[in-house]
Amino acid sequence: MNKSLQVSTTYILTHLGLIFFLYPIDVIDSTNEAHWMPVMLGFLFHILIIAVYMKGLSYFKGQNIVSILLKKSKWLAWIVLLPALLYLLWIMVLAVRAFSEVLSIAILSNTPLWILMMLFLIVPGFMILHGQIGGLLRLSVLLSFLFVTPVIFVMATSFQNIDWHYLFPLWPGDKPLRFVTHFSFYKSLFAYTGGFLLLGFLPSYAEYKPKAIYWGSLLLLPAYLISVYIPVLTLGEETARQLQFPYLFIVDTVEINWLMFDRINVFLLLGLVAFGMFFISVTIWQIQCVIRLGMKDIQPNYLVPGIIALIFAVCLFIPDWQTTDQLFQKNTALRLYVAIVTPVFLLIVGWLHAKKSTYGLKKT
């Protein structure tokens, strides 16, 4: 059965939840002018890795990445899977911790952080345990139906105070690609690599057309650009650089006369929180896949609470935002490794596999 729509919305939602928090400041940090260049370069990188990844997967119809790799060679498989597992656990810790921190700052300053972190683990845990992947895929459609409208509404209203002059210069003066030497650029790539691994874990019944994924990522492009350009266009590059969450700050300054709500960034935040929880549940599912197929087939009813308890414990050990940020920076190398090695490795394995089978066919 074709599930292009569900897979595509899942793909969009997992990324949409990540864009608006840390991504803008990383991009703004990486260059002084022409911010579209790092955005576009990141986006091209993203398209490239998913293209390679999907090409690699297409050699093995209906199998997921864990079983493909384990079938080839156990040792080689773990060179790819172990970093991926570590990476997934790591970004889950970061996501839970960061989302709780943002919410604590924005709307629930009196609530202890551990309650928020628990919420960010229990709700996604329920999503996974109740529906498994089929439920998650269907949920993505329902969530996008419910929550994309408010997010788009907020995105549209955030243009309220912009000054188009800040758009220039469109082309940087000297050394246009200087930002690639800046660490922040690599940090910003997390917004592109957060959910792409999912495509390799989808079970055989979730067939999709690669075209749907490309269209989905194309829909994400405006979100990347808006999240970076709105702060820059409103405040100017120098001021925007000073803020921790520039986009959220800008949305907070938007004033709409006819709305009964004073702070419309709550809508954005809640929408993003919904996508964030969805992202976390998808990540739990991927971790569960690696463990169940690669190590030991533990019942999800025990495994998922186990993963949640582990993440929760780790989150409790992170004392403040500085540490979170450091963890986030340290994660960059691993992220790049996973984002580059996994698709390329899969492509090579797939290519060899295809060659072997055509050779086998010729022989017979």
Place this chain on the structure above:
Amino acid sequence: MSAIEEVNSHFSTFPDFVCQKLQIASESFTFVGLKSLINFPQTMYMVRDPLLTATINNLMVIDVFAGLGQPISVQSETIIAEIMDGMLVAIHDASGMGVSIYPVPQPNSRTISLPTMENSIGGATSSFNENLESNITLLRSHLNCPELQVKAYNFGGNVKSRVILCYMEETIDPILLDNLTQKLESNQDLEIATMKELSLILDFSRYSFVTHYMTYELPQNAVRAIKNGKAVLFIERMPFAIVLPSIFSDLFMSEDDMNHPPIYAWLLRSLRFIGTLTTLILPGLYVALVSVNPDVLRFELAHSIARSRLDVPYPAIIEALLLLCILELIMEAIIRLPNSIGPTITMVGGIVLGQAVVEAKLVSNLLIIILAATTIANAAVVGFQNTYALRLFKYLLLFLSAFLGVLGLLSGLLILCAYVAGIRTLGVPYLQLIRAKGDSYE
């Protein structure tokens, strides 16, 4: 003792048992049956007429007699079973040959009439009733095509009840059909008299909050469901069609919409969707905004709400629960009251909810408005089984909102969405639009 005497003694205390002799020419026949189930004068007329014609035309009376109905073996158990089924049993005294005749039955149901629980604005208004045959008649007259499959199942050991399954071979999802027929066939010794027993046979979770089936009184709704790949069950003495499985769009779409221009149909559906969201979110939003996140509101509004709650001595959640409790009590009380007393409750409830609680400073003005809107919106969804789920779910959102404010509200909504997305009925996921498509995995 002969079989007929045994039957006589078995029914000797039955006031409605009739054992009648009939003499045609030289042959004598015995007719037995229950007059509560059989219209005797008409049936006897129907039976005597061919026999008399036979004697006049010098035909073999015994041959004509055998052609009146189904030949049965003359044993007391068989005869008793046939009689209990509402058949007329006739025995030729000389040869001892027995025939079970389909009689003119006593009317035992309402005639086909208007629906009592559903309303049809633009479509047909004749509704299903307690009679299985007339229900099938209605269904057939709405869906006159050879592809319609009708299968009968007999359920129960001592107490028998018939269940009829209808579907269309080319539209129904094969996974659904497999699961359904397998469950029905493997549980035929169980009794079916209530929906709970049906749920037991079909193996639905006891702890499911969302209904797995829809019941429709109007045949066009059942026909639409069949065309959309669902299955329809009729249970003896149940005045509605049971449509399996129920899916998400059943909350918002009704067959009646098809009789309106498409724009209005979609507007009406959107309205129902908004109603669903309203009834779920509004009480929780009130509690969240009043007690946890007042800063989200515009200052003027937050101020006026705070002023209206100035004299209310307890937190917003208690206030909301108090009034919701009264509302639920009114809704429950009104169901079983006779029509002559119902208005009294409405009036008393109106007084309580209207001005009195506000003036007594027990709750704020705004809450009355919100709960009224919630209750009205609750009724906007299609199918009363669905309103139960919404009535319950709003409490989840209410409690989470009291705990975590707007974030709690959102989490509650997410939990609901995840719950709805994870439900499956007989292999068919709940979260679907229009067509019920099954998937075998998971």
